Amino acid sequence: MLQAEALMSDHLAEGLPTWDPEHDDVLICRQVRQETHDVKTFVLEPRTASLFRFKPGQFLTFDFEIGGERINRSYTISSSPTRPHLVAITVKRVPGGPVSNWLHDQMRPGMQLRAVGPLGEFTSLDRPAAKYLFLSGGSGITPLMSMARSYHDLALDRDIVFVHNARTPADIIFRHELELIARNLPGFCFVPVCDSEGASERWGGYRGRISRPMLEMIAPDLLEREVFACGPAPYMAAVRAILAEIGFDVARYHEESFDYTTLVGESEETVRQAAAAETPTFRVEFTKSRRVVECDAGTTVLNAARAAGMRLPSSCAKGLCGTCKSRLVSGKVEMKHAGGIRQREIDQGWVLLCCAKPQGDLVVER
Template sequence: MDANIALIDTGSPSRGMHPCLCTGRIQETGDVVTLVFKRADGRAFDFLAGQFVTIRFSSGGQTYSRVFTIASPPTRADRIALTIKAAADGRATRILHDHFGEGSAVEISDAGGDFTLEGRAVEKALFLCAGSGITPLMSMVRDLHDNGEDLDVAFIQCARTPDDILFGHELRMLSESMPKLRVETVCSQASGSPDPRVIGRLDMARLARLVPDATARAVFLCGPAGFMQTMRRHMVELGVPAGRIFEEAFGAVLATAKRMSPTAKAIVAFERSGVRCEAGDNATILELAEAEGVYIDTSCRMGVCGTCKVKLLEGEVDLNDMGGLSDMERQDGFILACCSTPRGDIAIDL
């Protein structure tokens, strides 16, 4: 990466977004980088360990919005660290990897999400993650360390190879200073590692060996969708009550949405844009808007972050969100474009 990276102009800040500057960059592995940001106004960030933010930036005349969980703890609120994996087909993460460094400008939203220890009576915990799903759990364990908490935590990280392990040295150091933190790493493939004990997939038998008291723990689970589905099933089969399994929503599989009949041809009107289009092929309102050149700010595309909130003026939609709207916003007629499909003719305030 060019050390003299140019400032990326985000334009005027949007409501709920804060201009921020990158103050540091750490190359964690070949395809994972940590970017550190501070607010341009000098204020501290306000978040709970385990929460996420939306980051928005412009490059090449195009605006990108993506959601990332915060890896740093709220005890160090003068900055936040976002640990980002470069997706194979992800242009936005590729730009962040290849062109972002000290001085790069972005907008960052207020934090959201309830994948946290806050408000939960947890006596013993299991932190179970794969890949970059480690980030909210690192925020939690760093926060526990900084606050001198002695929560009993079994921390299991799954990685593809030993070269892909994230924060391995830091976790070893934390476990030395936190007597009740036990760290285990499981890699599915070898890469010259001298320790064969870390090689192999994390199946139910290995889980039972690594965490024999799993039924007494609250489980915090984060990683790719397939990993979370498998681990949740293993946890339930081991006897962990479903109500004590908490999952980071990103990558989760949405419930199948109710869809219109293929023969139904609803009209979607984007009123302020003066655009009307015919809905078809089970497209969401966001997909229809993008096809017609109507800009809707978006990020997670899963109904989690609330970035694509728009107001429904007329008609009804099937809304299959994952908590991205408050009850008050629903009552005021807001929907999420990324996970709403029209039941008939509708009008959007956009």
């Protein structure tokens, strides 16, 4: 039997177990797809035959070894759980971004990655509604694409208005597939919006940044819809401002965003208040940056570092995404996480700084 047919036979075997990163966290790249000039999709499968079980909109957190350094990044799954033998992430090249550039330049079929997950609560599956409005900007399209693909694969004709903002027509990720979904599902409406025409195509659709008049024209019944939004920080801020202006029910608004340049967590005032409380204060030394900060027993290491002016990788600040994962060289912490770290990593001395509170002096490899 040829290799491809052998793989197919393994995939189609009955009774395959669910992929369990605690048992084997290695994923193998099977295909790299060029979506746009700066966006690629990486199709992955488990090293041992198993199936992915996840909700559309969830993400995986990856461990990358780049230039001798371990870097954790979370990427939303862009594929549908209705096709469980493979999983895909879709990544935009970010200027200066160590991980996105490495993936675009180095990742090839046959190479391996390590991941944990699936994680996250950003999914329409848990929030059934008669009408949805999907809003995405740039590569923020990925979780919403997973949801759209799921409805399409299951022939579930939901009332969905999918608005996607891109720079030019050439930057519309998954354009042809979304147009196909719109043709196949009468209740699905795909509305791309472009900042400008670009060099290769004249654009006759909506143009410009997302705005209240635009949304009210595209979805006049906006107030009746369940809204899911994902995109870069300025895009998300604009969406929230629009919805606040029209008095949208915030209980029906859901967002997802991974912004590695912004620390998310307690405010600096909260950190200062905690520091002033009657709690023990400990010394936290960071080996790579050669910084030392003071952190009381009631404050997370991440927020103490933030208050001291340090910028450490972080995203969710809930112990969920794993972005702030760091090795604890010495000392002990109290840590209540939400799944962003494996038990064996904890046993090996790794911690999530966003939910780690010191129980004594610490030395952290950062």
